Amino acid sequence: MSPSSTTTIARFLQVGIFKGKKLQKVEVEMESEREDNIYKLQHNREKKARRHGWDKGKRELIDGFLRLERRLREITQREILLQEKMNQNDFKSDVKEVEEIGKELEELPAEFFMTEQERKSLWPKLSTSTKKGLNLWRPQPEWYLHKTLVQDCVDRGGCCGRACGCCQKRKHQLEPNRRLGVGHCTVECGCCEAAHGFAFTDKQKETMKLYYPLNPDSDSKYFRKIMLASKYGLIDDCTQRPFDLIDKPPKHEEIQWV
Ligand SMILES: [Zn+2]
Numbered sequence: 047m048s049p050s051s052t053t054t055i056a057r058f059l060q061v062g063i064f065k066g067k068k069l070q071k072v073e074v075e076m077e078s079e080r081e082d083n084i085y086k087l088q089h090n091r092e093k094k095a096r097r098h099g100w101d102k103g104k105r106e107l108i109d110g111f112l113r114l115e116r117r118l119r120e121i122t123q124r125e126i127l128l129q130e131k132m133n134q135n136d137f138k139s140d141v142k143e144v145e146e147i148g149k150e151l152e153e154l155p156a157e158f159f160m161t162e163q164e165r166k167s168l169w170p171k172l173s174t175s176t177k178k179g180l181n182l183w184r185p186q187p188e189w190y191l192h193k194t195l196v197q198d199c200v201d202r203g204g205c206c207g208r209a210c211g212c213c214q215k216r217k218h219q220l221e222p223n224r225r226l227g228v229g230h231c232t233v234e235c236g237c238c239e240a241a242h243g244f245a246f247t248d249k250q251k252e253t254m255k256l257y258y259p260l261n262p263d264s265d266s267k268y269f270r271k272i273m274l275a276s277k278y279g280l281i282d283d284c285t286q287r288p289f290d291l292i293d294k295p296p297k298h299e300e301i302q303w304v
């Protein structure tokens with residue numbers, strides 16, 4: 047048995063233990079034996095999930111899950127941005143603004159918690175195939191450095207388009223209670239704000255969401271691209287193993303600019 051397949055078995059067993067119930071040991075071992083076919087496994091799950099989702103009218107659950115995850119990242123980045131502002135000495139002379147930021151900082155943890163709970167409440171309603179796809183892909187700590195998601199971060203003007211390395215670092219820098227805040231830049235990233243030289247207004251934040259909608263009714267092509275990478279590690283018409291599509295560290299200089 048090759049060292050890589052041993053690692054894979056260990057990883058899947060870990061998932062099985064971590065998730066505790068559904069992912070049975072036998073199934074886990076069978077899956078790892080088919081490691082060469084991980085693409086096929088995930089591809090078939092996505093096909094099944096799509097059928098299930100569309101047939102049962104549960105598509106909005108799949109969209110909702112991704113939008114909640116984006117909100118968790120926004121809240122996390124907003125907290126960091128505001129905390130940094132609070133720490134700036136010159137800023138503290140503006141008492142009203144300090145009060146406003148203090149109030150928002152007090153409210154954000156509750157919003158994070160409730161958003162996390164909402165995401166959790168969706169989990170049992172997802173199709174079995176979707177859950178299996180996520181169970182295989184998400185324990186990989188660098189899943190979000192999938193090529194598609196890195197390119198998307200670049201397209202949205204995020205840190206993956208620069209050499210700062212913020213997206214990769216988040217995994218190490220965030221507290222365990224912000225584990226679900228790990229991921230790419232959002233409109234709330236302070237490093238992006240500094241690089242752009244301006245802060246998005248509320249209206250511009252909404253406009254950015256319209257340009258990059260996590261909603262298949264607005265842009266089914268964009269949504270599908272992000273959904274495939276986020277849930278299964280896949281790219282349409284590409285048969286590479288999901289784990290081989292992780293771009294680590296993000297090669298920002300090689301990424302195509304539109
Ligand atoms: Zn950055």
Ligand SMILES: [Zn+2]
Nearest residue numbers: 199206213230
């Ligand atoms: Zn990024």
Ligand SMILES: [Zn+2]
Nearest residue numbers: 205231235238
């Ligand atoms: Zn950023």
